[in-house]
Amino acid sequence: MRLFLLILVLSLPLETRAQDMSTLNQPGVVALMRHALAPGTGDPQDFDLDECSTQRNLDARGRDQARRVGQALREAGVTFDALWSSQWCRARDTAKLLDLAEVTEQPALNSFFAGRGDRATQTAETLDLIGAQSPDARLLLVSHQVNISALTGSFAGSGEIIVARRRDGGGLEVIDRIKIAP
Numbered sequence: 001m002r003l004f005l006l007i008l009v010l011s012l013p014l015e016t017r018a019q020d021m022s023t024l025n026q027p028g029v030v031a032l033m034r035h036a037l038a039p040g041t042g043d044p045q046d047f048d049l050d051e052c053s054t055q056r057n058l059d060a061r062g063r064d065q066a067r068r069v070g071q072a073l074r075e076a077g078v079t080f081d082a083l084w085s086s087q088w089c090r091a092r093d094t095a096k097l098l099d100l101a102e103v104t105e106q107p108a109l110n111s112f113f114a115g116r117g118d119r120a121t122q123t124a125e126t127l128d129l130i131g132a133q134s135p136d137a138r139l140l141l142v143s144h145q146v147n148i149s150a151l152t153g154s155f156a157g158s159g160e161i162i163v164a165r166r167r168d169g170g171g172l173e174v175i176d177r178i179k180i181a182p
Contacts, residue, residue: 019072019178019179019180021072021073021076021078021178022076023163023175023176024073024076024078024138024161024163024176024178025077025078025138026138026165027135027136027138028135028136028137028138028165028166029138029139029163029164029165029175030130030138030139030141030163030164030165030166030172031080031138031139031140031141031161031162031163031164032141032143032147032148032151032152032156032161032162032163032164032172033069033094033140033141033142033143033156033159033160033161033162034142034143034144034145034148034156034157034158034159034160035058035062035086035088035090035091035093035094035142035143035144035158035159036058036062036063036065036066036069036090036093036094036097036158036159036182037058037059037061037062037065037158037159037182038056038057038058038059038062038090038158039056039059039062040056041056042056042113043055043056043088043111043116044056047116049087049088049110052089055088055089055090056090057089057090057093058090058093058094058097061182062090062094062158062159062182063093063097064182065158065159065180065181065182066093066094066097066098066159067097067098067099068180069098069159069161069180070097070098070099070100072180073098073100074099074100078100079100079101079138080100080101080138080139080140081133081134081137081138081139082101082104082133082137082139082140083095083098083100083101083102083103083104083139083140083142084103084104084105084106084109084129084139084140084141084142085103085104085105085106085109085141085142085143086105086106086109086110086111086142086143086144086147087105087106087107087109087110088110088111088144091109091142091143091144092105092142094142094159095140095142098140098142100140101140103142106126106129106141107122108122108125108126108129109122109126109141109142109143109144109147110122110143110144110147111143111144111146111147112146112147113144113145113146119146119150122147122150123147123150123151126141126147126151127151127170127171127172130166130172131166131170135166140161148162151164151172152164152172152174153174154174154177157179158182159179159180159181159182160177160178160179161177161178161179162174162176162177163175163176163177163178
């Protein structure tokens with residue numbers, strides 16, 4: 001019977017199983033979340049940072065995903081000392097829909113996909129922002145796949161959280177991944 005229950009639980013889709021979020025409660029953790037589901041790739045030619053209607057945005061599933069991630073984090077008792085977001089509407093909306101803390105926009109977290117920014121400069125600025133925080137501060141950064149990959153070397157799916165710790169001497173080391181599918 002136990003084997004049957006184990007097989008049943010393991011056969012459930014990942015998003016239906018309870019996820020262990022204990023790594024997010026560790027002092028000094030840096031959680032890097034890719035914005036929730038926003039179908040498509042990149043942004044239209046007429047992209048304007050100040051006008052959401054010109055950008056690729058969250059759809060209904062993405063908005064629901066962001067709310068569910070926030071709910072799961074709250075239910076797990078996870079809190080952050082700072083919640084930073086890219087200025088892109090899909091990232092900012094994700095951060096707000098998490099409903100975890102006041103959102104602070106950080107231009108260094110803006111996407112540099114397709115030449116819209118500067119990978120090296122923004123990555124260095126983001127690491128400087130992280131380094132300027134208390135070593136025990138728990139941070140949540142809502143950004144874009146390219147930024148997260150540059151900071152961690154890991155690809156993040158829509159709404160996925162890459163959990164990292166700060167390395168002595170700079171940089172980030174991935175210690176966990178949390179995914180609540182759209």
